[in-house]
Amino acid sequence: MEDVLDVRDLRMRYGKTDVLNGVSFAARRGEVLALLGPNGAGKTTTIEILEGFRIRSAGQVSVLGADPAHGGEAWRARTGVVLQSWRDHAKWQVRELLTHLGRYYAPYSTASVARPWDVDDLLETVGLTPHARKRVRNLSGGQRRRLDVAIGIVGRPEVLFLDEPTAGFDPEARRDFHEVVRRLADREEATILLTTHDLDEAERLADRILILAQGTIIADGSAVELARAMSGQSEVRWSRGGQRFARAADDATAFVRELFRQYGESVEDLEVRRASLEDTYLALVRQAEHGVPRGLTAVAA
Amino acid sequence: MNPALVAARAGLSRGWIEFRQTLTTPGDLIAILIPAGGFLAAMIWTRHTHVPGTHFSLGTTMLVSVLGLNVVIYGVVTIGDLLIVEREDGTLLRAKAIPNGMLGYLLGKIVNISAQIAFAVTITLLTGAFLFTGLAIRSPGSWLTLAWVLVLGLLATLPLGAVLGSLFPSQRSAGPWWLLLLTGLAAISGIFYPITHLPVFLQWTGQAFPPYWLGLGMRSALLPHAMEAVEVGHSWRHLTTFGVLSAWAVAGLVLAPAVLRRMARRESGSTVAARREKAMRGT
Numbered sequence: 297m298e299d300v301l302d303v304r305d306l307r308m309r310y311g312k313t314d315v316l317n318g319v320s321f322a323a324r325r326g327e328v329l330a331l332l333g334p335n336g337a338g339k340t341t342t343i344e345i346l347e348g349f350r351i352r353s354a355g356q357v358s359v360l361g362a363d364p365a366h367g368g369e370a371w372r373a374r375t376g377v378v379l380q381s382w383r384d385h386a387k388w389q390v391r392e393l394l395t396h397l398g399r400y401y402a403p404y405s406t407a408s409v410a411r412p413w414d415v416d417d418l419l420e421t422v423g424l425t426p427h428a429r430k431r432v433r434n435l436s437g438g439q440r441r442r443l444d445v446a447i448g449i450v451g452r453p454e455v456l457f458l459d460e461p462t463a464g465f466d467p468e469a470r471r472d473f474h475e476v477v478r479r480l481a482d483r484e485e486a487t488i489l490l491t492t493h494d495l496d497e498a499e500r501l502a503d504r505i506l507i508l509a510q511g512t513i514i515a516d517g518s519a520v521e522l523a524r525a526m527s528g529q530s531e532v533r534w535s536r537g538g539q540r541f542a543r544a545a546d547d548a549t550a551f552v553r554e555l556f557r558q559y560g561e562s563v564e565d566l567e568v569r570r571a572s573l574e575d576t577y578l579a580l581v582r583q584a585e586h587g588v589p590r591g592l593t594a595v596a597a
Numbered sequence: 598m599n600p601a602l603v604a605a606r607a608g609l610s611r612g613w614i615e616f617r618q619t620l621t622t623p624g625d626l627i628a629i630l631i632p633a634g635g636f637l638a639a640m641i642w643t644r645h646t647h648v649p650g651t652h653f654s655l656g657t658t659m660l661v662s663v664l665g666l667n668v669v670i671y672g673v674v675t676i677g678d679l680l681i682v683e684r685e686d687g688t689l690l691r692a693k694a695i696p697n698g699m700l701g702y703l704l705g706k707i708v709n710i711s712a713q714i715a716f717a718v719t720i721t722l723l724t725g726a727f728l729f730t731g732l733a734i735r736s737p738g739s740w741l742t743l744a745w746v747l748v749l750g751l752l753a754t755l756p757l758g759a760v761l762g763s764l765f766p767s768q769r770s771a772g773p774w775w776l777l778l779l780t781g782l783a784a785i786s787g788i789f790y791p792i793t794h795l796p797v798f799l800q801w802t803g804q805a806f807p808p809y810w811l812g813l814g815m816r817s818a819l820l821p822h823a824m825e826a827v828e829v830g831h832s833w834r835h836l837t838t839f840g841v842l843s844a845w846a847v848a849g850l851v852l853a854p855a856v857l858r859r860m861a862r863r864e865s866g867s868t869v870a871a872r873r874e875k876a877m878r879g880t
Contacts (some may be wrong), residue, residue, distance in 0.1 A: 340867050349693070349865035369600060373696040379866055382873050384688040387618040396614070399607040400695045403600040447691065459866050 376453030612708020672754025680762030756849025
């Protein structure tokens with residue numbers, strides 16, 4: 297089956313600065329991809345190129361089989377973008393706004409995808425039913441973000457883009473949001489690309505995690521795969537004679553055996569910890585930033 | 598069904614919804630009523646003053662000319678300012694993210710602004726009809742002239758406002774320019790005093806822009822024929838009015854799509870976020 301997203305050797309240059317130098321990845325139907333990376337790594341640039349809001353410098357990009365730079369309105373109707381609202385449409389009522397924005401999608405209904413999403417059903421899905429008649433400006437921050445999601449999916453998109461969707465969410469809103477995204481991917485088979493700083497969120501939500509650093513993808517795989525590939529790097533902590541020690545070890549078992557052989561019973565408080573996604577992420581980014589050869593780009597590729 | 602047609606219909610209802618919101622939002626309503634009230638006060642003040650060389654009330658002449666000025670205020674400044682604000686707050690980006698959204702958005706603006714103009718013209722005319730004498734509002738010809746001047750005036754100003762709105766980077770930077778543009782043009786457009794009493798070069802400058810012609814058109818519609826005598830060339834100059842306003846309309850309509858497209862192309866989530874941060878910092 298053809299990939300919904302297909303990015304090959306994507307490059308972006310602003311003036312003399314290369315923000316992206318050769319980004320490649322692909323996504324299948326119904327897959328949720330999380331794009332992780334330090335600030336300035338090019339996450340937003342990447343997602344905006346895929347949304348068709350930014351023109352790339354070089355490389356090939358295909359979203360739903362079309363180049364986003366020349367997508368056209370029919371292509372646009374099959375994509376969804378979750379934007380962070382600020383003051384826009386402040387005077388509109390929630391239901392009124394969703395009904396209005398949904399109208400544009402009606403001509404793009406197909407036998408398999410009925411567009412737009414039924415407004416009552418959509419309100420229920422994002423948990424805004426009790427606030428349907430409220431003006432947008434009277435919504436709380438969390439409710440407003442749910443509305444952003446609702447606007448992004450009102451056209452029943454086949455591919456959905458979210459740039460840091462849960463920034464500023466409280467834990468409850470975050471959990472509800474995760475539910476909506478998972479449901480969208482599982483039930484509607486939407487392909488979802490989101491950027492986030494929240495590793496926990498990436499781990500919970502994404503089928504695959506892409507780590508972007510220094511303008512290129514330095515890791516591509518599920519959270520488990522990434523951790524396993526880095527599992528050589530376990531952390532061993534112990535104390536001896538009241539003093540605490542911590543070492544990163546490639547082979548933790550061998551390290552501990554050696555530790556006991558040397559110090560025997562004076563070793564206390566032993567702890568061996570496998571790398572978490574956070575450790576994996578930090579190690580990978582550190583490697584990329586210090587030019588250490590990358591060992592993980594081929595994971596699950 | 599044709600997607601563009603669907604979007605156009607959505608745009609019409611969008612304009613109507615926005616207009617209704619304007620009427621039900623106290624702040625917006627006040628923004629319409631205060632200038633209208635200010636003009637009305639100026640008219641009442643000059644009610645018993647005569648237009649030089651006649652026995653006709655200057656206040657009545659001003660009332661009619663202000664109808665034309667209204668078209669310029671809403672058609673250029675209000676729409677331009679709305680475009681700036683809604684570009685800043687991300688409304689435009691939302692329109693860009695949905696199919697044919699920009700078409701619907703722009704049509705919505707046109708409907709909303711036209712309705713606001715109709716509203717402002719109606720309340721000015723209604724109060725004027727009660728307070729002032731000498732309005733020629735009984736003949737069908739008056740209304741016909743009023744109608745074509747209004748429509749042509751909208752065509753001449755709305756695209757122009759959209760172009761100007763696309764060019765300013767932010768509302769903050771645009772504010773003083775709008776004021777300068779408006780007061781400057783109003784001063785030399787014969788709205789508040791006959792243009793023939795200005796120095797010749799200012800007369801020519803005033804006649805290069807739409808406000809003068811909108812005012813003249815309104816006067817030709819709603820003032821007695823005898824008042825032709827105080828105008829340039831002692832004539833209502835319908836043909837020239839039509840020509841000048843059409844020229845501005847054509848120029849605007851040719852320029853606007855390209856300028857609007859250029860502005861829309863630059864919009865993305867990060868540009869809106871950058872403006873939001875800037876606004877939050879208050880710089």
